[in-house]
Amino acid sequence: MIRRAARKAKRIIKRILRIGNYQNIDVFRQWIEEVEPTVWNQGVLSYAPLISVVVPVYNVSSQMLRDCIDSVRKQTYENWELILVDDHSSWENVRQVLSEYSDMPKIRVIYREENGNISEATNTGLAQVQGEFIAFMDCDDVLAPQALYEVAYLLNENQELDFIYSDEDKITEECQATREGTFAIPVKDRHTPFFKPDWSPDAFMCLNYTNHLSVYRTEIVKEVGGLRTKYNGSQDYDFVLRFMEHTTNRRVGHVDKILYHWRERKESVAYDPNSKPYALEVAKKLKEEMITRRGLHADVEYVDGEYQYRLVYHNDTNEKVSIIIPSKDNFDILKHCLATIAEFTDYPNYEVIIVDNGSAQDVQDKINDYIAGKNIHYIYEKQTFNFSHMCNIGAEHASGKYFLFLNDDIGILHQGWLDRLTGHAAQEHVGAVGAKLLYPDSTDIQHDGVLNLTCGPSHAFSHMDDAQSYYFARNRVEYDWLAVTGACLMVDRAKFYEVGGFDEEFPVAYNDIDLCFKLAEAGYYNVCRNDVILYHYESVSRGLDNQDDEKMLRLAMERSKLYKNHPAFEGYDPFYNRNLGGYNISFSIQMQGAGDHEPLQTESSMEDFVIDFDTESINFMARINSVEYLNSLVRVVGWFYTGSLRVDSKRELYLVLRGESGRCYRVEVERFVSDEARRTYDSRYGNVGFEILVDKDKLEESDQKYQIGVMISGDKRQDWFVQWTERWILR
The missing domain is CATH 3.90.550.10 (Spore Coat Polysaccharide Biosynthesis Protein SpsA; Chain A)
Incomplete structure (x- = not known):
């Protein structure tokens, strides 16, 4: 019996700790609706550089192309130009759509007389830019309305930045932007957010994680020489590696907001990394060339299952x-x-x-x-x-x-x-x-x-x-x-x-x-x-x-x-991302604070309590996410799962603090729906998050430590269930 219970507990713990292996679509949609509208900056910018958006165009549906172009036209930032380069498309609709925009202010359309693939088409556009900075964009993707403003905002904070990238997500192939009022992507069509770290040169040596949206200083782009056709399929990766040889790590900026929506077409890498198998071989070759160019002592090694090559450095001088x-x-x-x-x-x-x-x-x-x-x-x-x-x-x-x-x-x-x-x-x-x-x-x-x-x-x-x-x-x-x-x-x-x-x-x-x-x-x-x-x-x-x-x-x-x-x-990690929440190790999205709520700001109510009932319970698991000491106050945040025992507003819910002497306090909790518990158990019962804020100076001085437990009332008012955790409050 004990062994079976132990094995069951281990399985439950495994499920809890494995929750970060994916981003729950419902949580992301909730984040889009509740959090994303609060993150955008506003105000007049003292520095408003011209940003040239360069888009190579080839055989794309009319709706996707219009969404792409309109997402630039509807930017909240005004100082931009859009250069559209048709790479000799064979689809008649492409020229028709481009003609609709060719006479509009700030938009230039260039028609190439022969197909040169994405690198040559992009370089054709680069030759025509007038902006101080250049943004690359694919013809089937979409910018967030605030994208260029957020880039300019960061440049106002640091005008020495040469390269800026942002977070991104993906949109479905059939997604169509709404144009009534504000230009926007429907929430239902967005998924797979990538909340990125700040500039991480070692991570970039393994994978092109910066990707979209990327904005570069034009002067350096011209020094680099644009994109190279021989690396089509990984041309952006090759470009950034060469670009970084003309600047420094300290001149790379990151906007930790989703500024780019990457269209997940079936023939694109966004949908399936295997869709362009040649791109993997190209990535290997460009890294091998980069190693020689930079004079590094390293090998390129394939990472199984990740469609990436890592660098393995060697210390050829064999220092001790x-x-x-x-x-x-x-x-x-x-x-x-x-x-x-x-x-x-x-x-x-x-x-x-x-x-x-x-x-x-x-x-x-x-x-x-x-x-x-x-x-x-x-x-x-x-x-x-x-x-x-x-x-x-x-x-x-x-x-x-x-x-x-x-x-x-x-x-x-x-x-x-x-x-x-x-x-x-x-x-x-x-x-x-x-x-x-x-x-x-x-x-x-x-x-x-x-x-x-x-x-x-x-x-x-x-x-x-x-x-x-x-x-x-x-x-x-x-x-x-x-x-x-x-x-x-x-x-x-x-x-x-x-x-x-x-x-x-x-x-x-x-x-x-x-x-x-x-x-x-x-x-x-x-x-x-x-x-x-x-x-x-x-x-x-x-x-x-x-x-x-x-x-x-x-x-x-x-x-x-x-x-x-x-x-x-304190509370800041440049290699994490604030959108992932401050209390989890699994890189799963958290809505606010330690759970899905606004953290408590006022002290919780606490009273003496005598426990005279059995503290063992069935189908009841409590987890403490954090015990945070804030001078005399202690914030405890966690959640619990009760299995088939339904927990609603009629049941009483407390945290119990038990001192070394046996003296107990029960503390009123702020409860909320815990998405972490819901994702773990996929149940509508007992997925309750809780938080308390206790003044530890009000605890009995004779006890220096207090064990934390979770207590709920049973079906009958006189019935109680308590689950003691392994966490303590220390005076």
Whole structure:
């Protein structure tokens, strides 16, 4: 019975954590109707550059072409020109539609005498532009009415930007824009939003994620020389790679709003990546040429199932890598780590440094016996545990050009791992390089990059199955992240000391996040290599922070210090996207705050309560998304699922706080429909989200911790169900 229940609970947890594998269409439609209208900027712009929209046209339906052209004509921004280049279309309707617009102000129509394909047609248009900036657009796609205004708005904030891209979504092939009143795309025809990160050069090396809408400084476009016919199919990708060789990472801007609607025609890549199989081979060739052009030491490698090629960098000079492993009283785990390093490391130049902060004498003896005759240095210094100090000591004794900080509970799984990490860490723009970490003997993700959410740093896709591909291949190709875990973190020695190494005022938690924040502030990009996959026997030696109350309190204090040191990153992650919500690791859309509502601003009502009933319940699962400390106030947000037990406005609903002494408080909650629960269980029963805002100073002082539970009334008023969670409020 117990085993069956455990297996069932595991399946339920799997379903909860797997919710981000797709974007629920109903949630996206709700987002379009409720959130999108609130995001647009307004006002008079002091700087209004002319933006030239260049559209190559070839054999497209009249309705699609009119939608494309009218979406430019109906822009809220006025200083634009539209250049339409017909690439000698064989369909008679194309010339007829173009003739309808040829005499309109700000529109120029060019008819080519022969078909030259998309690159030559685009270049014909580029030769005629007069604008300071150029926007590329396909003849069957649609701009949001505010698209060019939002681009100009960003340029008013930073006039040095050379390249601006936006978020996008897709529209159905049969979609037809409405023209009554405001030009718009019907909500029912929009789907598959791509809420992108800010400029991520390592992600772009794997895939052309910027895509639409993209706007470029005309002066540089002419220096680059436009598009190249030999790379038709991936001509935009080739163009941007060459464009970036004429500017810098700091001069790329991102509008985190959907400015472009990509038509999903059956013959287009938007519908099926296999629709243009030649484009994949072209992408490989253009990357190989780019490697030679830039003088990089790298190979191009196909990513199974993603229709993309990654770059695998090599450190051909084989500079030494110092693998620094903090450890204490953990010989068996340490021995396994060292054994897998020896077995799977074919990189020719590395050393291992073990930093021990106080192992017992018998453990010291075992370590010394094991490392005898090996290229392993053992540093013993008895001291209070301070991970940052131990790593800094290891760095002081290291002779390598690159530092790899590695937990002693890591297991290496494949050859080439160290070469791939070192090659990437050798890139000039790169700060910290991390690896994908899985839970032992499974495909469950433990770490694949760190998100800086509203509730604090959190591992992306934690506990989700790596057998699946998530959110535009985030767990497949190399994306940039604001932070990676210190359980496996490589960094160039010079860059490590440039930012001051590990801050020893973070003895246990957030020391790796602080280091990554400092690297980001210095202008470097932190990246996770998804092709370096290791096992992480998470916190075997030290224990988990969320299973000990003293550790939880320390965690909260160190989190507060983290944002005090880096205030610009509190609630902000340039490599995430604000439209995805501040409380989830799965890249699923969240409507507002931690759930589907506006966060509470006023304190919740709380009263003493005596629990004198059974706390076990059936078909009742509670989940706490976040416990957020806001000075004396604590915000708790979560949801629960009750199975067949219907929860409506007639039932009473409380959160219960139980102190160490047994004293309890019940707290009124703000309830809302939880889309997260609904997506997980696809049920109309019990999909309830909740939030409270409690003044912890009003809790009994004798109890320093309070366990959080969810309580609902049963079918009879005297019946109650309580589900205790593993989360606590700490005074």
